[in-house]
Amino acid sequence: xxxxxxxxxxxxxxxxxxxxxxxxxxxxxxxxxxxxxxxxxxxxxxxxxxxxxxxxxxxxxxxxxxxxxxxxxxxxxxxxxxxxxxxxxxxxxxxxxxxxxxxxxxxxxxxx
Amino acid sequence: xxxxxxxxxxxxxxxxxxxxxxxxxxxxxxxxxxxxxxxxxxxxxxxxxxxxxxxxxxxxxxxxxxxxxxxxxxxxxxxxxxxxxxxxxxxxxxxxxxxxxxxxxxxxxxxxxxx
Numbered sequence: 001x002x003x004x005x006x007x008x009x010x011x012x013x014x015x016x017x018x019x020x021x022x023x024x025x026x027x028x029x030x031x032x033x034x035x036x037x038x039x040x041x042x043x044x045x046x047x048x049x050x051x052x053x054x055x056x057x058x059x060x061x062x063x064x065x066x067x068x069x070x071x072x073x074x075x076x077x078x079x080x081x082x083x084x085x086x087x088x089x090x091x092x093x094x095x096x097x098x099x100x101x102x103x104x105x106x107x108x109x110x111x112x
Numbered sequence: 113x114x115x116x117x118x119x120x121x122x123x124x125x126x127x128x129x130x131x132x133x134x135x136x137x138x139x140x141x142x143x144x145x146x147x148x149x150x151x152x153x154x155x156x157x158x159x160x161x162x163x164x165x166x167x168x169x170x171x172x173x174x175x176x177x178x179x180x181x182x183x184x185x186x187x188x189x190x191x192x193x194x195x196x197x198x199x200x201x202x203x204x205x206x207x208x209x210x211x212x213x214x215x216x217x218x219x220x221x222x223x224x225x226x227x
Contacts, residue, residue, distance in 0.1 A: 034215070038156075041203075041221070042220055043116075043118075043205045043220045043221045044156070044205070044218045045218070046114070046216070046217055049215060087155075091213075099158055099161055102148075102156040102157075102158075104155050
C-alpha cells in the first residue's frame with residue numbers, strides 16, 4: 001500500500017503557483033519523499049525528491065515539514081503543459097530492496 | 113541524463129502468443145529495474161523488481177511464469193508476457209535505478225493490445 005495521501009484533483013490558473021500537498025504521516029527517518037508526474041499516455045517523469053531539507057530544482061520546489069509528516073510540491077509558474085497526474089511517493093523496503101509504490105496521485109488541471 | 117527507453121512503444125498480438133518488451137537505460141548502468149502495469153484511469157501497479165544477474169522479485173498476485181523477467185545486463189531488462197490473453201492488454205512501464213536506493217527513472221511505456 002502507498003504510504004501517502006493526496007487530494008484527487010486540483011485546479012490552477014496558468015502563470016500562478018501550483019501547490020500540491022501530500023501527507024505521509026508514517027514516514028520513517030531514512031525514507032525519502034519523491035515526486036513524479038505523469039502526462040497522459042506517457043511514463044512518469046521524475047520531478048524532485050528530499051529527505052528533511054527543502055529542495056529546489058529547475059522544475060519545482062519541495063517543502064517538507066519539520067516533523068516530515070507532510071510535504072508540498074510547488075510549481076512556481078504553472079503552464080498548460082504542467083497539466084498531469086502528480087504522484088507523491090515514499091519508497092518502502094521490500095524483499096528485493098526499495099520499491100516505489102504509486103498511490104492515486106493528484107490530477108492537476110492548469111487552466112488558461 | 114537518466115534516459116530510459118522501451119521497445120516497442122506499442123504492440124498488437126493474437127491471444128496465445130508471447131510478447132517481449134525491452135527496457136534499456138541509455139546513459140547509466142541500472143543495477144535495479146522495475147516493471148509496472150497501468151490500466152486505463154488507474155495508477156501504476158508494481159509487478160516486479162529485478163536486480164542485475166538475479167532472479168526477479170514479484171509482487172503478490174503477479175504470476176512469475178506468465179510474466180518472465182530477465183535482467184541479464186546493467187542496461188537491459190526484458191519482460192515477456194507469455195500466452196497473452198485479452199485481459200493482459202495494458203500499459204507496461206519500466207523504470208531503472210543505479211542502485212536499489214537510488215532515484216528511479218521511467219521509460220515511456222509500451223501499450224499492449226491482445227486480440
